[in-house]
Amino acid sequence: MVWAKARSGTWTDDFDGAEKVFYSMSQAFKRYHREHGSVYAICRIRIAHPLSTGPETLSEKLRQAWTWLRCDFPALTVFEEGGRKTYLEANAANIETWVNDTFWVDDEADAARDVVADLHLRRLPCLVFVPRSFEVLFHCSHWRIDALGACTVLDRLFDILFELARTKPESLQPPRWELEHEHLSASLEDAYGCAPMPTPSTEAKAEDVRRRNFDLSYPSAGLSYQGDQSTSPGKSQCQTVALERDASEQLIRACxxxxxxxxxxxxxASAASVLADSDCDNYSTVVSVNLRPLLPGGASAYACGTxxxxxxxxxxxxxxxxxxxxxxxxxxxxxxxxxxxxDALRSIYRVHGETLASMAASGARPPASNVTVSSLGVIDKYLRPVHGAVEVETFHLGSAIMGRQPTLYIWTFRGRLTLSVDYNEAYYSAGDGEGRKSFEKMSPVPVLCTTAAVIGTVS
Known part of the structure; x- marks a missing residue:
């Protein structure tokens, strides 16, 4: 796909294969005024001496850093319009509008997680500072970013924040706004160099992937959930547990x-929990794979994209x-x-999107309720804990879940192994129903306990 100048100051491009699938998924619950799959990352930060500063000064520095960040990552300004990606060239007026629309301070919230629940169907990403907890919240639709991309964006933000905290903004080299459009992110398919048109081999691979995803993996065990196919989603929630450094190291070494x-x-361990409540003989689930190691260039080149x-x-x-x-x-x-x-990415995502649409239209299968696994690895590789006098004390990442498939995130940050499950309260939280009982066995604490117990007894 190629960005083309549609009119003065405006560039447009088609959604590519992966972007199109993720965008369609994000809009699946639009009738409920909710967005599925949006990514959020929360960091509690500390500004060390001699740059220590109060919340008011810090909020202004964050606003300035966010403004500068759009020069490094102009894809943060891209939005959907008329079914296409749209980008407006930078000028003083639209930069100010963008910052006003995407950055704010929430003085009422006690914690950033209180803010996340209400961020749905936003036209643009956003950055929110919560003074009471000294937390920075980044939120973005999944079609434009993924988990590790969010980490890379925040890593650069805190670098800029440190520079601004120790230097007067006017003494820094000003951004080259007129060159911003040259740094718009390539789609996954373009970044890898996929052929624009399908071939017999890419179509055959796409069919193999379709069979693996939809035929060979069905039927599968899943969590019991409350309600039926007509039950509307509620709020996305999460449960998290983090081991101390010593316990994390012991478990990692044992594995x-x-x-x-x-x-x-x-x-x-999560599979064992799900199978324990099911009569199925098999358990299938999707595991997220970071494709950046297969792409040319460094990680920062692939911050704002899926x-x-x-x-x-x-x-x-x-x-x-x-x-x-x-x-x-x-x-x-x-x-x-x-x-x-x-090589077959474009064929794979076209076939995948067509299959999902066909299944949704037919309603032939009940909603899936297996648990997606997303292992982020060592977050410190993408988001460094220390940026001069700016220190990231804690990190949390999650996504908005509107369906019946929770997502289990696994990562380490500052040496602590963390498990976090995002799920929708409508299907797993209410009362004493089967959904809640089923989910309680799959929540982070029992899964981690099962992992540690079994690893300790495996010979």
């Missing part, structure tokens, strides 16, 4: 000694925990043939 990853062990995909992995009830872990570890490393997959 490595047995030849599998922590992600595989946690994935297996450079992930989802690979379905299936487990048999008859296998034991260790077999699951080894199977998953091997699968994560490439049983999906990464080279052929990347």
């Amino acid at each position: 490595k000694a047995r030849g599998f990853s922590v992600t595989a062990a946690v994935h297996a 450079y992930v995909t989802g690979i379905t992995h299936s487990l048999r009830r008859s296998d034991n925990f260790e077999t699951w872990c080894r199977q998953l570890t091997s699968g994560y490393r490439g049983d999906w043939d990464p080279a052929a997959y990347m």
Whole structure:
């Protein structure tokens, strides 16, 4: 896809394959005035001496840093209009409008998580400062960013904040606003260099992926949920648990000694929890895959875009925990043939979108309720804890879930292993129903306990 100048000061481009799928998913609950899949990241920060400053001064510095950030990442200003991506060239007027629309201070909230629940269907990303908790919240639709991209954006933001905190803004080199459009993010398919038109081999690969995602993985065990197919979504919620550094290191070492990853062990523990409440013999779920290592250039070149995909992995009830872990570890490393997959991205996402639309229209299958797994790895590689006198004390990431499939995030930051599950309260929180009972077994604490207990007994 190619950005084209539609009129003076305005550039447009078509949604590419992955963007189109993620955009369609984000709009699936629009009738409820809610957005599915939007990504948010929360950092509690501290400004160390001698740059220590109060909330009012910090909020102004954050506003300035956010303004400068759009020069590095102009895709933060891209919006959807008429079914296309649209970008307005930078000038003093639209820069001011963009900042006013996308940055604010929430003096009423006690914590950033209180703000997240009301951020839906926004035209643009946003940055919110919560003075009571000294937290910075970044929120963005999933079609324009993914989890690690959000980390990269915040990493650069805090670099700029440090520069502004120790230097008068007027003494810094001014951004080259007139060159901003040259740095618009490439789509996943363009970044990899996929052929614009399908070929027999890419169509064959797309069909293989479709079968893996929709045929071979069905039927699958899933969580029991409250309500039926007509039940409207409620608010997205999350539950999180973080191990201390010593406990994190012990668990990571124990997994490595047995030849599998922590992600595989946690994935297996969640599978065991779901299978315990199901009569199905198999459990299938999607695992997010970061595709940046397969793209040319550094991570910062792929901050504002969706450079992930989802690979379905299936487990048999008859296998034991260790077999699951080894199977998953091997699968994560490439049983999906990464080279052929990347070549076929446009075909894969076209077929995937068509299949999802067909299934939604027919209603032939009940809503899926398996648990998506998203392992972010070591966050410190993308978001450094220390930026001069600006320190990121805590980190949290999540997404808005409007369906019945929770997302289980796994990451470490500052040496602490964290599990966090995002889910929708309408299906798993109300009263004493089966949905709540089922989810309680799959929430972070029991999953982590199961992981630690089993790892400790595997020979």
